[in-house]
Amino acid sequence: MFFTTGVGKHSDALVSFELALRDAGIEKFNLVPVSSIFPPGCEIVSVEEGLKELFPGQIVFSVMARMTSNEKGKRIFASVGAAIPPTPDLNGYLTEYHGYSNGNEGKHAEENAAYMLRTAFGIEPARTFNVTVSAEVEDYTTVVAAAVFVI
16 A cells, blocks of 8 residues: 545646646546555555556555645645554554645544544554645645555
8 A cells, every 4th residue: 555645726626636646646547435444464655666566547446535626715635544553463544534724634634543443443553644735725626645555
């Protein structure tokens, strides 16, 4: 799995989404949204390593947060938070969070993932983190944050 973010701006909402996917490096794939489980034993790799294993047109599973707005002057964000368990035999959690920026967006996604792990297994995460992107809205603006599975 790898984590990535992107921003796109255009006069058309769909094109702004495409440009955000391009910025994130994942525009060439047929992205299928999945729920928010970090699989047991899953390895996190760099964007570059992950992309080497994928080919254009491939069906690729991802956990994605996405926000599009044309409210000029507003600030929007997309965030994916992760909570990794202390042992690789357990699953962890990923959470998606998006909206108008409030200054705490990345931390919120991360804390939600940790909460899910705590309440599922009664354990503390070995590691938590988030990938978050924000942008000021011009025309249509789209932000994406994604955890992309390399299978």
